[in-house]
Amino acid sequence: MIEDENLHRFFTEEIFVLGNEAEPEQTARTEEQTEQELAPAPTPAAELEKETPAAPVTTKVEEPAPVIEKPAPVELHDLIVLVLPMNTQDKELLQNLLKAIKKTEADIKLISSYSEFKGNCKKLLSFGYLNELKHQIDSSLEPYKCIKKSDMEILISAPLSALHNDNAAKGTLWKCLQEMFL
Numbered sequence: 001m002i003e004d005e006n007l008h009r010f011f012t013e014e015i016f017v018l019g020n021e022a023e024p025e026q027t028a029r030t031e032e033q034t035e036q037e038l039a040p041a042p043t044p045a046a047e048l049e050k051e052t053p054a055a056p057v058t059t060k061v062e063e064p065a066p067v068i069e070k071p072a073p074v075e076l077h078d079l080i081v082l083v084l085p086m087n088t089q090d091k092e093l094l095q096n097l098l099k100a101i102k103k104t105e106a107d108i109k110l111i112s113s114y115s116e117f118k119g120n121c122k123k124l125l126s127f128g129y130l131n132e133l134k135h136q137i138d139s140s141l142e143p144y145k146c147i148k149k150s151d152m153e154i155l156i157s158a159p160l161s162a163l164h165n166d167n168a169a170k171g172t173l174w175k176c177l178q179e180m181f182l
Helices: 004-009 026-038 043-051 090-101 130-136 168-179
Strands: 077-083 110-112 120-125 148-149 152-157
Touching: 077 090, 090 168, 120 168, 130 152, 152 168
Parallel strands: 077 110, 077 120, 120 152
Antiparallel strands: 148 152
């Protein structure tokens, strides 16, 4: 049940009593009393504010400095080996070639997809991808020739899978590897 003293929280509109023939002074007093009853009791903080006017507070809103994202630094590799997807025989051949030029898998960045190549190396050894490299770097690229382009040395060979039974191609590749690495 709602107590009488809480009714003013539910009824926020002015209520007029019709048909009451009370004197106008009495009606005016009743309205003033109702307004006083409805008004919240002043708090000590509110009374303090009345006595001492607050100084205008000026707050300066500073806009945050724009954040400029720097592109991630591109890691420069000494040697990137670009290969077509390899089987176990191809992996063995690659390990033997790396041993011959005194490199290990830890010394190289091995990429098995042309889309991963960003040109961020000093030397590029590519097994396959001749047409893609011709299109991206230079149309005069040829297999089994050490080419210097900008700050990069490039050697393109046939895919590893094509080298297994081709001793002439292996011999030509070995001469180029010696020129480039030894």
